[in-house]
Amino acid sequence: MARVLHISEFTKGGIETHLNEVLSYQSGRHDIYLMASEQNSSAETLQISRDRLQLYPYKRKPAYFVRAIKAIHRKVNEFKPDIVHVHGTFAGVFLRTLFFFKRQRPVVIYNAHGWAFLMDTKPWKQRAFAFVEKVLALRTDYIINISKHEYEMAMRYGLPAKKSGVVYNGVSDTIASSRPPFATQPDKINLLYVGRFDRQKGFDLLLEVFNEHHFANVQLYLVGDTVLEEVSYIFPENTVKLGWVNNSEIDHYMRGCDAVIIPSRWEGFGIVAIEALRNKKPVIASNRGALPEIVSNGLNGYIFDFENKQELADIIKRLDKSSLKEMGQAGYDIFEQKFHSNQMNDQIERLYEAALQKRSEDSEGSEERTALSSDLS
Structure with a gap:
């Protein structure tokens, strides 16, 4: 000891x-x-x-x-x-x-x-x-x-x-719970963002894409807030701000969504990504830092070029629940093996x-x- x-x-x-x-x-x-x-x-x-x-x-x-x-x-x-x-x-x-x-x-x-x-x-x-x-x-x-x-x-x-x-x-591992998953809209693709609302995390890029494209069949849930400084953002209508939640509650929100999105400018690792894999949720991530070491494009999620906003928009437009569910199971297998x-x-x-x-x-x-x-x- x-x-x-x-x-x-x-x-x-x-x-x-x-x-x-x-x-x-x-x-x-x-x-x-x-x-x-x-x-x-x-x-x-x-x-x-x-x-x-x-x-x-x-x-x-x-x-x-x-x-x-x-x-x-x-x-x-x-x-x-x-x-x-x-x-x-x-x-x-x-x-x-x-x-x-x-x-x-x-x-x-x-x-x-x-x-x-x-x-x-x-x-x-x-x-x-x-x-x-x-x-x-x-x-x-x-x-x-x-x-x-x-x-x-x-x-x-x-x-x-x-x-x-x-x-x-x-x-x-996730802790077994009798609590039902976070309530989302079953007729829409429900995406979850978890993290600080700051430049490192690419939060501005994410909102730009949603403000420019107005995805009619997508709902974006935002867990987190600013930390070191206050920044004013324009939030599109299909976003829901949930604020900071305890880490023990993250699984609750992930279980209710179809995928997790991580649009970081730079990322040393990305714990949110492996929390998503643990919950059998695929990850849509930028090609920055360690994220491509966690997400294999087309297997347990999608990787987009951070310098190409349209690439992220195209990925979101073609999402479907069936494919996301299959990717989620593949992601869980990767989690158990590596993370x-x-x-x-x-x-x-x-x-x-x-x-x-x-x-x-x-x-x-x-x-x-x-x-x-x-x-x-």
């Missing part, structure tokens, strides 16, 4: 799903603790006891960055973890900056959950983000990439191959064991070298 401190910036959204899977698995195996910001994190929905959770005051502003680093420093000194498992770019910067000039530190496992240098931004910013990641990798024992695409791009930007590997995100949480948690557990073993061997080697040096003097 190891003492494991998990650190995250925000948890709302897909990262909460990931954390809950990991925390639930580790709760009986390790002595675990979680730190996350008060903003966009919920003690009620995180799968960890309240006495094992610290929500620190935070906003994404420089003044709060220093406070976050100080809060992490205090918790590290108090908890004395064997492993710090850090989630997300900002949390990764806070934690590893703290350790940068310290000789003694716990094992650091880092998962960016989507590289900042792969965002749709200016090239000089991408290079700057990559440079920071390469520097901070010096104080990292292992870097988790959440897809092959993320790994390949990380290698292209010069991150250390010896410290890097791929661990796909995973989710558990179940058992595989993910087993891999993380092996990483912990290997990292702790290497740290122990390095420590023993250092002691031997010190003893030899003392004997020679």
